[in-house]
Amino acid sequence: MTDRWLALRRVGEWVGFEGQELSEYLTTVRPIHDQALEDRKGSETERDLRDEYFEFLNENVLSAEPVVNHLRHYQVDQEIVRLFETGSVPIKDTFRSQSVIDYELDEIVDFVMLLKLLERYQERAESGVEPLENLHSLVYLINYQLSESESYSATEDHGFGMLEKTGYRYTFERRDDYVWSDSLQRDLDRLVAWQLLDRELIDEPKPEWDRTYSISLGQAATLFLTRFEKRLDSFDSLLLNEWEMRQDDVIDDFATSSKVGISSHLDSLDRFRNCSDGQIVLNGRAKKFTSDQDQRGIKINV
Structure with missing residues (x-):
């Protein structure tokens, strides 16, 4: 009982x-x-x-x-x-025990990059991301930039911007004036449960906000980043470095932007503007990361 x-x-x-x-x-x-x-x-x-x-x-x-x-x-x-x-x-x-992470390397790559995103964002904005939908839009913009790069081709058979080499594995759909990914939200919920991220209800939300939560790094995030960043630095480093460069560019451009500002930028993109509400606007990473060693079931105490 x-x-x-x-x-x-x-x-x-x-x-x-x-x-x-x-x-x-x-x-x-x-x-x-x-x-x-x-x-x-x-x-x-x-x-x-x-x-x-x-x-x-x-x-x-x-x-x-x-x-x-x-x-x-x-x-x-x-x-x-x-x-x-x-x-x-x-x-x-x-x-699941909040002190143990047990996932494939493919998933851990996304977890680490999400934490690095929050880390960089908080350095620039001096606060967590608010409202919650802004975080979804930022992750979408990172994948969008990667999909538009000449070195990252889009596969028409899989819809807009299927990333073949790197970028988050999340698929996004349009939700009115922002984008949303159910799979991204599931990962955010996991990271909150593990105390790697903190989620707080905003006391005085603005009228245009749909999801009145802020997301910031949790108390266990620093250890997680330190341990897994070393493991990932030696794993397809060129791809991860390109991914992180694009991510840093997006944060530098939008860390101090309001939801209205980010939504305005989204509406300037043909891919977003030409999609109806509820339609998929961008698919995520198609291929999983692989390595010479069996990386399945990596565990770390956080």
Whole structure:
């Protein structure tokens, strides 16, 4: 039972609740959890429940109307609320030990580059990225610049700007006056759960902001960058250096820009302007990184 309460708590921490807010979330969710367990008795064995527990939480507990209403009351980001409503909360990622990262090198490359982006951004802007959609637009602009470079060809069969050599693996779609990537958001959520990134609700958001959160480096980010940066420096360094150069250029150009300023620049790009709302505006990296050694399952304590 201790592990089960821990799963509910980890989900609350992943949402961004802490202190009294976390206590109120647990007060809301625990009776629903207990009733759902009671209703399940007799229909399936305890072993079945253990095997399917995260699915059980999504279907019977986290998607319950009182839980969703609780999130709305605290003005939780709509993308997160939608995950609760649809029973799609990435519980396994939030329940994973926060002190261990266990992913393929291909994914770790993106994690490191995201952290380096935040590091560079905070040096230039002296703050985290706000609102949340600005971070998505910045990552898109990095991939856009790489896709426009002569050394990085676009494969028409896969849509606009399929990056063949480097750049983030995220696919972006147009959302009104900005871009959004569900896969990027999943990675951001993981990094927040591991305390590599901090996500904070903005007290006085501007009317044009859709997702009223800021993203900044977390307390574990420095160690993560130091350890993995050394590993990546010797791995396809020319590609990574080009990627980082483009990333630094984007940050230098837009670190002090408002959402209105970034949206204005997006609208000046034919690729963005010619896409309707909800259409894919840019695909991500097509090929995975490889190396001479088996890099699968890299772990690091953070």
